[in-house]
Amino acid sequence: MFVHHKPANTGCRRHTTGPRAGTTAAGLYSGHIMAGWTEELARARLHFVTGKGGTGKTTLAAALGLALADEGKRVLLVEVEGRQGIAQAFDTAPLPYAEQRIAAGAGGGELRALHIDAEAALLEYFEMFYNLGFAGRTLRRMGAIEFATTLAPGLRDVLITGKIKECVGRTDAHGKHIYDAVVVDSPPTGRVVKFLDVTRAVTDLAKTGPIRSQADGVVRLLHSGQTAVHLVTMLEEMPVRETMEAVAELDGAELRPGAVLVNRVRPPRLPAEHVATAAEGRVDAARIRDDLAAAGVELPDATIDGLAAETVQHAIRLDAEQRARDQLAETDLPILELPESTGGVDVTALYELAESLTESGVS
Numbered sequence: 001m002f003v004h005h006k007p008a009n010t011g012c013r014r015h016t017t018g019p020r021a022g023t024t025a026a027g028l029y030s031g032h033i034m035a036g037w038t039e040e041l042a043r044a045r046l047h048f049v050t051g052k053g054g055t056g057k058t059t060l061a062a063a064l065g066l067a068l069a070d071e072g073k074r075v076l077l078v079e080v081e082g083r084q085g086i087a088q089a090f091d092t093a094p095l096p097y098a099e100q101r102i103a104a105g106a107g108g109g110e111l112r113a114l115h116i117d118a119e120a121a122l123l124e125y126f127e128m129f130y131n132l133g134f135a136g137r138t139l140r141r142m143g144a145i146e147f148a149t150t151l152a153p154g155l156r157d158v159l160i161t162g163k164i165k166e167c168v169g170r171t172d173a174h175g176k177h178i179y180d181a182v183v184v185d186s187p188p189t190g191r192v193v194k195f196l197d198v199t200r201a202v203t204d205l206a207k208t209g210p211i212r213s214q215a216d217g218v219v220r221l222l223h224s225g226q227t228a229v230h231l232v233t234m235l236e237e238m239p240v241r242e243t244m245e246a247v248a249e250l251d252g253a254e255l256r257p258g259a260v261l262v263n264r265v266r267p268p269r270l271p272a273e274h275v276a277t278a279a280e281g282r283v284d285a286a287r288i289r290d291d292l293a294a295a296g297v298e299l300p301d302a303t304i305d306g307l308a309a310e311t312v313q314h315a316i317r318l319d320a321e322q323r324a325r326d327q328l329a330e331t332d333l334p335i336l337e338l339p340e341s342t343g344g345v346d347v348t349a350l351y352e353l354a355e356s357l358t359e360s361g362v363s
C-alpha cells in the first residue's frame with residue numbers, strides 16, 4: 001500500500017497572527033481565522049467529524065488526521081459508513097477491516113486508516129467474549145449477522161462505537177497508548193446523536209452482560225473530556241441551520257460539541273465597506289467605466305452592465321455569508337475557516353487543508 005508523504009511545496013509553515021487572507025501554492029484561499037483551537041480541544045483524543053451531507057466531513061476528517069500526524073502524533077482515521085470515502089480521498093485501494101498506514105507525518109507522526117465494518121466488529125466481539133471462531137464463521141455464512149443487526153438496529157452503532165473505544169484505549173506492552181488521537185469520519189448531523197447516544201441504544205438492547213458493560217465504558221468515553229464532536233458547515237443557510245440544530249441536540253444529549261469547521265470559504269472580491277450598498281443593487285456603472293478607462297481598458301456598455309450585475313450578485317452572497325458567520329458565532333464554539341480548493345480536492349489539497357488547520361492552532 002502506498003504511504004503518502006507531505007508534498008515538498010507545502011513544507012514551510014507560515015506563522016501568522018490574527019486574521020489573514022492570501023492564496024497558497026495550490027490556489028487555495030486561506031480564510032480568516034475566527035478563533036483557534038482551544039487547549040481543551042488539544043487534550044481531546046477522540047474526534048468525531050460530522051456535518052450536513054456533502055459539506056466535507058470526509059475531506060476534513062482526513063485533513064484533521066494529517067494535521068495531527070504532522071504534529072508528531074500517531075493518528076487513526078476511522079470510517080464507519082462503509083462508503084470507502086477515505087480511500088477515495090487518499091486515492092488508494094479500498095480499506096480492509098485492518099489498520100493501515102496511509103501517510104507519514106513530521107517528527108515520527110503517522111496516519112493510519114481503518115474501515116469499521118459492523119459485521120466484522122460483531123464477529124470480533126463474539127470471539128472476544130464467547131470464543132466463537134468457528135461458530136462465527138457459520139454465523140457469517142448464514143447471514144445471521146445481518147439478521148441480528150436488522151433485529152436490533154441500535155446494535156450496529158454499539159458495535160462500531162465499541163470498536164472505536166477499543167482503538168482509543170489500546171496500549172502497548174509499556175501501557176502507552178498506541179494512538180495519540182482517533183479521528184472518525186462520522187454519520188451526518190441528522191444521525192450523529194443517535195449514533196453517539198449509546199446509552200439510549202443499549203437500554204433497549206441489554207440490561208446486563210458483556211454488551212452492557214462494554215457499552216457503559218463507551219458511554220463514559222463519549223461523554224468525557226477526551227471526546228469532541230466537530231461540525232463541518234459552509235456559509236450557506238441550510239448547513240448553518242443544521243449546525244445550529246446539531247449543537248442543540250448534542251448539548252441535550254450531554255455530548256460535547258468541539259469546533260465549527262467552516263469549509264469551502266471563498267475570498268471576498270469587494271472591500272467590506274462596499275458590500276452593503278452593492279448588495280442593495282447600488283453599483284455605479286459609470287464609475288466602473290471611468291475606473292477601467294483610467295486603467296486603459298475600454299469596454300462596451302453591455303459588458304460594464306454585466307460587471308455591475310455580477311458585483312451585485314457577489315455582494316448579496318457576501319452579505320448572506322456574513323449573516324451565516326454571525327449565526328455560527330452564537331454557538332460560542334471555536335470557529336475555523338477552511339478555504340475552497342479551486343481545482344477540487346486531491347491529495348495535495350488535503351495537505352493544504354491540513355496546513356490551514358495547523359495554522360488555526362490544531363494540535
Ligand SMILES: Nc1ncnc2c1ncn2[C@@H]1O[C@H](COP(=O)(O)OP(=O)(O)OP(=O)(O)O)[C@@H](O)[C@H]1O
Binds near residue numbers: 052054188
Ligand atoms: N475545501 C474544499 N474545496 C473544494 N472542494 C471541497 C472542499 N471540501 C470538500 N470538497 C468537495 O466536496 C465534495 C464533498 O466532500 P466530502 O465527500 O468530504 O463531503 P462529506 O460531507 O463527507 O459527504 P457525504 O455526506 O456524502 O459523506 C467532494 O467532492 C470534495 O472533494
Ligand SMILES: [Mg+2]
Binds near residue numbers: 057058059085185
Ligand atoms: Mg463522507
